[in-house]
Every structure is written in C-alpha cells, then in structure tokens.
Amino acid sequence: MTVTPPVGLRAEGLGVRVGGATLLDAVSIAFRPGRITGLLGPNGAGKTTLLRAVAGLTRPSAGRVLLDGEDLHALTARRRARRVAFMEQQADTRLSLTVRQVIELGRTPHRGRWPVPTDSAADAHERSVVADAVAAADVGHLLDRSWPTLSGGERQRVQLARALTQEPDVLLLDEPTNHLDLRHQLGFLETVRGLGITTVAALHDLELAAAYCDEVAVLLDGRLVAHGPGSEVLTSRTIAEVYGVDVTVERHPRHDRPHIRWNGLLHERTTP
Numbered sequence: 001m002t003v004t005p006p007v008g009l010r011a012e013g014l015g016v017r018v019g020g021a022t023l024l025d026a027v028s029i030a031f032r033p034g035r036i037t038g039l040l041g042p043n044g045a046g047k048t049t050l051l052r053a054v055a056g057l058t059r060p061s062a063g064r065v066l067l068d069g070e071d072l073h074a075l076t077a078r079r080r081a082r083r084v085a086f087m088e089q090q091a092d093t094r095l096s097l098t099v100r101q102v103i104e105l106g107r108t109p110h111r112g113r114w115p116v117p118t119d120s121a122a123d124a125h126e127r128s129v130v131a132d133a134v135a136a137a138d139v140g141h142l143l144d145r146s147w148p149t150l151s152g153g154e155r156q157r158v159q160l161a162r163a164l165t166q167e168p169d170v171l172l173l174d175e176p177t178n179h180l181d182l183r184h185q186l187g188f189l190e191t192v193r194g195l196g197i198t199t200v201a202a203l204h205d206l207e208l209a210a211a212y213c214d215e216v217a218v219l220l221d222g223r224l225v226a227h228g229p230g231s232e233v234l235t236s237r238t239i240a241e242v243y244g245v246d247v248t249v250e251r252h253p254r255h256d257r258p259h260i261r262w263n264g265l266l267h268e269r270t271t272p
C-alpha cells in the first residue's frame, strides 16, 4: 500500500482588510504536515479570519495560501472542497435534513455533476467513508434525528463527521470543542490527532491546546506573535502579554506538557 505523505499548508504574508480595518496583518506560517496546530489568541485576535482565508472562503488582500506549493485561491471551489474541510463555529440550524443527510453532504465535492450509474465498488467506498466518519465522531445513534433538533455538542460532532466524509487533506476547525462535555472534548481531539491530517484548530482552552496540539500559533490584533511547540510558547509571560491573565505554568504530571493554572486578571495586558 502506498502511504501518501501529509499535505503541507502554509500562509505567506497573508493580509485581510475589510473597509478601513486590518483584520489580519502579514501572517506567515507553515503548519506542520499531518499534525495539529492550535490557533490561540483573545476574542477578536483574527483566528476565524485566518481560518476563513486559509479555507479559501475569504480572498486575502495580501499574500497567499499554499497547499503543497499550489495557490489555494487559484483552485475551483470544488477542487478546494475535495482537499480542505472547514468546520465553522456557527452551523446553520435551519436545514430541514436528517443527520445522515447532513453528513452525506460532505461527499458532494467527490460526486459528479450529473447522476450516473455507479459501480458497486464505488458504492462500497462511499458507504465505508460515511461509516468511518460516523464512528470516528461517535454519532451513530443520531443518524435518523432531525438536524435542527440536536444540541450544540451533538451538532459539533455531526459537523466533524461531515468534514471527515470529505476525505480532506486539511482540516480547519473553529472552536470545535466549545459545546462539548469534558469526555467529548478529549475524545474529539484524540480522534483528530489519530487522523494524521494537517489540522488547524482555533481553541480558547489553553490546557486542551497544550495537551493535544503539536504546535500552537498565537494571534494578537491580527498579527502572529508566537508559533512553536506548546512547551516553548505557553509560558506565563506570553499568556500575560496576550491574554492579560496571571497564570502559573507547570508540567502536567501525566503527559509532561504545560499545565496552566490561572491566578487572576492582570489589570493591563503586559504588551509594551
């Protein structure tokens, strides 16, 4: 069996301006292939803006996004959707579909424009991709439910299943765990880590980022201010500068990654 190497994703000098406002300013970053990069930073730092630009949903006003050296914004929407899956923060709750139909929507970019008779091998592949995604996201018991009736956490797991049915090379996740209970937060990130797909996940929980992300990238006011392994980036000094919070950073006794304990607010962010 040939093993395809994980895809390289990078942003070069990426800028996004809307009206007179600079939402993202000259962000250059190479995401580690096959690994999870946690995208951190306070509210309004530019995490969603960066994810949307990398997903190809926002055309940058400067710079470019390269997927294995190819300009992502030069791809058609369909080709992009075969390679990049984006799990957005807000899912549309009005769709009157079953959960199974929502998940199967992830196959759309792989299907032809016109219905053609498919052979049984193709059918079997379609079924096994959907079944694997359903199992990975632990949503088998929800398949016949009506999508608008799901809870926030159930919806997030269904969105993961839909993203996985795209068979993406790159997974972009915007606060994917914010509605999940503790067990599903850990389960979700363990599942994603096991996929070996180049993943970028915007997260607010520094402890989760430290435990599950191979690297973290920190945004502040639309600029990339730190990038590297959590053990190097998640220091009390950086957290004070970026979030204006006094924390103590220790080694986690079980996994030896940073364990972050907050002590309280600092009156000012300590950025000069």
Ligand SMILES: Nc1ncnc2c1ncn2[C@@H]1O[C@H](COP(=O)(O)OP(=O)(O)OP(=O)(O)O)[C@@H](O)[C@H]1O
Pocket (backbone or CB within 6 Å): 018, 021, 023, 041, 042, 043, 044, 045, 046, 047, 048, 049, 050
């Ligand atoms: N269309 C727009 N016009 C003007 N400003 C915008 C627009 N879209 C986003 N912004 C602003 O850009 C900044 C970055 O927003 P973004 O959603 O990327 O932040 P974020 O880091 O994802 O924040 P959060 O953690 O709150 O989700 C915010 O100040 C936001 O208000």
